[in-house]
Amino acid sequence: MRKRFIHLRIPAADGAIPGSDATVPAEILVIDGRIAQVSTAGSSPAEADEEVVDLGGLLVLPGVIDGHVHFDDPGFTHRENFETGTRGAAAGGVTCVVDMPCTSLPPVTSRASLHEKLAAIEAKAHVDFMLWGGVSDNALQEPEWRSHLEAIVEEGVAAIKLYMLSGMDSFRDLSRSQLAQVLRETRKLGIPVGIHAEDREMVLALTARIRAEGRNEPLDYAESRPAAAERSAVDTMRELCRETGARIHIVHVASGEALDVVSGARDEGLPMSAETCPHFLEFTAEDLAEQGALLKTAPVVKSAADRDRLWEGLAAGELEYVATDHAAGQWPEEKHTGAIWTDYGGVPGVELSLPYLYSEGVLKGRITLERLTEITASAPARFFGIERRKGRIAPGLDADLVALDADDVWIVHAEGLHNLNRYTPLEGRELTGRVRAVYVRGEPVYVRGESVRGSEADGTELFSDPGFGERVRRETRAEA
Numbered sequence: 001m002r003k004r005f006i007h008l009r010i011p012a013a014d015g016a017i018p019g020s021d022a023t024v025p026a027e028i029l030v031i032d033g034r035i036a037q038v039s040t041a042g043s044s045p046a047e048a049d050e051e052v053v054d055l056g057g058l059l060v061l062p063g064v065i066d067g068h069v070h071f072d073d074p075g076f077t078h079r080e081n082f083e084t085g086t087r088g089a090a091a092g093g094v095t096c097v098v099d100m101p102c103t104s105l106p107p108v109t110s111r112a113s114l115h116e117k118l119a120a121i122e123a124k125a126h127v128d129f130m131l132w133g134g135v136s137d138n139a140l141q142e143p144e145w146r147s148h149l150e151a152i153v154e155e156g157v158a159a160i161k162l163y164m165l166s167g168m169d170s171f172r173d174l175s176r177s178q179l180a181q182v183l184r185e186t187r188k189l190g191i192p193v194g195i196h197a198e199d200r201e202m203v204l205a206l207t208a209r210i211r212a213e214g215r216n217e218p219l220d221y222a223e224s225r226p227a228a229a230e231r232s233a234v235d236t237m238r239e240l241c242r243e244t245g246a247r248i249h250i251v252h253v254a255s256g257e258a259l260d261v262v263s264g265a266r267d268e269g270l271p272m273s274a275e276t277c278p279h280f281l282e283f284t285a286e287d288l289a290e291q292g293a294l295l296k297t298a299p300v301v302k303s304a305a306d307r308d309r310l311w312e313g314l315a316a317g318e319l320e321y322v323a324t325d326h327a328a329g330q331w332p333e334e335k336h337t338g339a340i341w342t343d344y345g346g347v348p349g350v351e352l353s354l355p356y357l358y359s360e361g362v363l364k365g366r367i368t369l370e371r372l373t374e375i376t377a378s379a380p381a382r383f384f385g386i387e388r389r390k391g392r393i394a395p396g397l398d399a400d401l402v403a404l405d406a407d408d409v410w411i412v413h414a415e416g417l418h419n420l421n422r423y424t425p426l427e428g429r430e431l432t433g434r435v436r437a438v439y440v441r442g443e444p445v446y447v448r449g450e451s452v453r454g455s456e457a458d459g460t461e462l463f464s465d466p467g468f469g470e471r472v473r474r475e476t477r478a479e480a
């Protein structure tokens with residue numbers, strides 16, 4: 001049996017290990033990848049055969065669960081693949097990614113397509129992963145769509161993705177009545193749904209009008225996808241939540257108005273939640289005008305007031321967690337097609353989320369350290385039904401940990417990222433706090449810089465082998 005001690009440092013300001021119950025300096029005993037014991041430092045010394053990892057001086061947090069990534073594998077691997085995507089994840093302190101079902105071919109809408117995807121990616125993952133399943137208009141054309149949905153739920157998909165507005169022919173959006181049909185099934189199956197919520201009719205009409213006027217600037221694109229379109233779609237989902245009782249999660253909320261609707265629904269007792277992304281917490285339409293297509297996403301960045309409202313909602317618990325919506329287009333080709341309308345919509349994000357949230361959230365006083373561990377780890381673990389396995393530093397759970405060099409001041413450069421297509425709207429930004437070492441099930445998946453683990457790290461970077469990452473299945477039913 002393999003045993004390893006990991007010595008944890010207590011952050012001075014708090015007197016506790018964030019994301020755990022420990023309130024005094026502690027040590028973690030890991031046996032076979034799981035946390036066996038969190039004990040007071042020095043109370044149970046390591047035995048001779050145990051490996052000791054000293055993380056003294058570093059800030060240790062639960063490994064990040066990024067609930068929304070597009071790693072494009074198989075099918076769109078010119079954009080990302082599971083090896084490069086999970087390398088970026090490892091380097092960013094992300095110990096489990098949850099990959100979307102719509103940006104691989106075939107999309108994950110049946111048992112067969114799920115197995116096809118697993119066969120393509122399993123040998124590549126550096127960190128643990130879950131898979132979203134989905135239901136598209138395409139899938140609904142199959143008479144046996146209900147049994148396909150039931151089968152992927154049985155297979156342990158994390159949750160079910162649905163679109164109210166999709167730009168993808170291979171994963172088309174659903175009408176209101178189709179949504180109602182699907183939500184009745186997910187309710188029965190005890191699985192939550194994640195909704196891309198923008199009002200299709202409104203966006204298509206605006207887009208047609210603006211394009212007919214010959215306009216082609218980043219802000220013209222922003223005008224075609226206003227906050228009102230997001231709010232209208234979330235209003236519809238609130239009604240559908242009332243009608244069906246399904247557990248509904250709004251992905252990548254960008255506007256304060258949409259967040260207000262979700263909060264109203266929760267006050268009403270409806271099982272609704274929402275996530276936002278680092279780019280919506282940081283950037284506004286002014287930045288889009290300046291950065292152009294590089295910052296193009298869907299939904300698109302909004303106003304400074306929206307941004308501030310999202311931070312407030314994040315601190316107050318109105319937003320359940322942060323996910324990156326990591327979506328890297330082929331760089332630079334797909335971001336420079338000659339028209340903002342056809343330029344790729346999406347930004348890579350999996351590697352920078354934790355350093356960003358620590359630097360701009362915790363150190364700027366917008367969220368507490370404890371809240372950081374909730375929005376990056378324990379809340380997504382609960383949402384995806386793996387709270388008995390991941391998301392906290394506690395006995396019985398996987399030893400998924402990230403050690404941050406909390407005082408390291410560094411400059412973000414796209415060329416230093418590890419995913420396939422490297423660009424970032426944070427280019428040139430100074431952040432404080434940098435990932436130093438990352439453990440999945442007790443094993444190092446990423447180590448950077450001077451030695452933190454005996455003599456192995458020699459000033460370069462270490463990664464786990466591709467294929468080390470394991471697939472994680474949803475274990476519990478959705479809380480209604």
Ligand SMILES: [Zn+2]
Nearest residue numbers: 068070100325
């Ligand atoms: Zn997405």
